[in-house]
Amino acid sequence: MEVLKQLIGRLHPVIVHLPIGFILAGLLLQWVDRNKKDFVKITALLFMWAAIAGLVACVTGYLQYLGEGYSFKNIKTHLWLGIVTTIVVFALYLRLSENLKFPLLKKLPETFLSLLLLLLISYTGHLGGSITHGDDYLIAPLPNNIKSALGFETYEVKPIELSPESWEEAQFYDDIIAPILNNNCVSCHNKKRAKGELVLNSEEAILKGGENGDVLIPNNVEESAIYSRLILPDHDEDHMPPKDKKQPDKEEIALIKTWILNDAPFDKSIGEMGLQKSLFTSFFPKKANEDYPDVEVVEASLDSINTIKKQGIHVQRISTSSNFLSVSCINRSDFSDKDFIKLSPIRQQIVDLDLGRTKISDAVFEQIALLPNLTVLKIDYTSITGQEMHKLHALEHLKVLNLTGSNFKKVYLEQLYGFKGLKSVFLAYTGLDAADNRENNDKTTLKIEFGNYELPFIESDSIIY
């Protein structure tokens, strides 16, 4: 019997759509027929069906409440409104049927009943939906600005950022624990929603705990649900946050553990607690991708990349998450100035260009100057003399220039100082040495590598112990 009760109860979410359908069909027909009154009989019939189906829905709904262990507090409005809806639809049926025997009903305007019914069915249905799907079901996907415009509380995820200089001054609770809870927990555990009667956005509320008692017991991570539930397997019913919600990072979980194990203070700084820096390094600001220009470029078309690849020129993305390209002629030692035109379809994307050991000449600079985002240029072991080098001065992102083993001439050394962002130039095996360089008294960050390293023989080299 218990089984049957539960089974029938579980049919409620399906059956409930019957009266909804009949009611909406009835109301629609009533509206369409409002002038001619051709279909009053059919409308009445629809409302009768709706009333019967509504009765069944009420019974199954009640059985579900009994069988599934909902608390009465949570479902009472839905339950009462469901019953009221059924009564109103029945009244409407009576009002429309021919042999009306209740004079009282006749006094009530038909439109009033219809509008009341529309309101009731919408709101009751909404309450039912909230019980099964959760009451933020429709709100959750909205963007935050719309949510707050609608008057809902928003829990904007605020990234936790510590500074590598002053991390020790940060307050452990205010600057770390509170944001972690805000980002991962508070959207359900706030004063309005308070799932499990637990609120996690203030010291008092955290210490108060939830329906299962305390969630934070200092120095005891096993008993502190605020930690122990985070590390349960995803599929565990008690795992928090629920598995389809955003999960905290492993670094964040580690910090909650550290906090609990260190007496869970609400008013101490990291420095006062004497904790290791390594726990916090993942919250230091990530250095932006400083290797390559901070500009957005569109993706190069696969067709043009493939056409270039077919020539034996190597083209690849810097990484799968970047549109920048790295190009190398390592397999095309016969590459010469006239081949450069082939690279023009991807000139925006090239940041890394290796023309080492190819047959290019100084005339190529004119074309290289057309690569606006070029960052690393390798023209080592070529016949480049540097004569047209100044044409590259417009390349503001150029950082590395490798001229190792080229024919670079001393007279063009000065041109290297005309680059704005150039960081390192490699001139080993060009016949030049550091003495050729000018006195470096202005504040340039340019580092020129002349090579010619030696490891002179020392006495110990010949000793055999």
Add this chain to the structure above:
Amino acid sequence: MDNLDKLIQEHLIRKAQQKTRRHFIKNCAQGIGGLALGSIFSGCDPLTNQKGKTGTPFTERDLNPLAVLSPPFNPKIKSVIYLHMAGAPSQLEMFDHKPVLHKLHGQDCPQSLLEGKKFAFIKGTPKLMGPQAEFTREGEAGNWISNYLPHFKKVIDDVAFLKAVHTDQFNHGPAQLFMHTGSARLGRPSIGAWATYGLGSENQNLPGFVVLTSGGKTPDAGKSVWGSGFLPSVYQGVQCRSKGDPVLYIEDPEGISRNLKKSTIDAINKINKEEYLKYADPEILARINQYEMAYRMQIAVPEVMNIASEPENIKQMYGVEPGKESFANNCLLARKLVEDGVRFVQLFDWGWDSHGTEHSTAIDLGLRNKCLEIDRPITALILDLKQRGLLDETLIVWGGEFGRTPMQENRGNKKMGYKGRDHHGDAFTMWMAGGGIKGGASHGQTDDIGFSGIEGRVSVHDVHATILHLLGFDHEQFTFEFQGRPFRLTDVEGEVIHEILA
């Protein structure tokens, strides 16, 4: 006759294996799906525009398993040179300065340290042995370095030390496997195999993963330390010799001219092409590619492996000995290979197992000679890469499979004729230099006698995670499906060591 029967049997089994119900269903789903997709996407084939009969587009990798792929994150380096001192060098005579151990020289090792520990040879209560080298602070960062490495101080500011690496293996074979494959048991791919599988290799005339040994003993763990494990075997390390033919049988046999070889390969490929037109199996295209690559390698490999053509000052700087197998030769070769776009170069040196059983394994004699053998070439390698602008895009990793005990070895519970140290995995030193590495950094610290790490301990998995990070991978996401589950180089562990990253 028996053999022929066996062959036929094997053929039938193979044939049957290819026709299981599972294969049929799998092939059906893929084949039909491929047919449908092929007709939808015909003409927008992403990579090659070459199509099989079914119209399913091939990836570049189908045709060339070493085709370059981009990593998921911006890489800091293009290549890795891994210098492995097989036998495990003593950190206490090279990098880990322990003055307190010097004071405690000759005293019994405290029992509390020995409890629950396993040693390969130490028995009973061994005596502590002070460092046999003298240490000075060098470079701008002031890191400690011993007088066993007189040249190395010149590049010490380019190097980041890991002073408290630990491993859970204390015998050479398993420890070497662990260090190179992330598992002490056989069957996992080596770091170099992972790297070439994940990234491919740019130079189409050279292998992507080259292994060089200094002659003498090969690593105890055998060739598995550069094996491909469950990855396709094309990603395993190619062992090249610095003496004689760099790769065995690379020369054409006597009487076979280069032209005849070319026509042979052309003929084979012609048949293969017909076969491909018939069956449209991309494996056949891969095979054609392999033949052509091997043909190109016959020229390219001897060229890159020839150090005689290097300028005299370079040869002197490295201290090479042309015509011999030596670590110095291999260091120079490593630079040449990396310069030519080889992805992963692995050097194995041997003779570092300083137990003190004989002159060559004595801490104050044999070890010192070994240090001098590597000191000049490694310093030269760093300087040479630096002057060519290659150090910024290459990672050099140096280490052994574990470290050595602060106690003197007492094999058989006896005093031994030479000073030696036993295997020790609790704390040892490794270093990295090159692209993305914070030169002059020193991470981790051992206790006063260098027995265990007390701060900044890092595991072998952490080292692997860091290498993969520099190559542009998240070690937790970089996986290969095998036996029904995704495998990682770092298994379920490993943290990137950010402290030594620039």
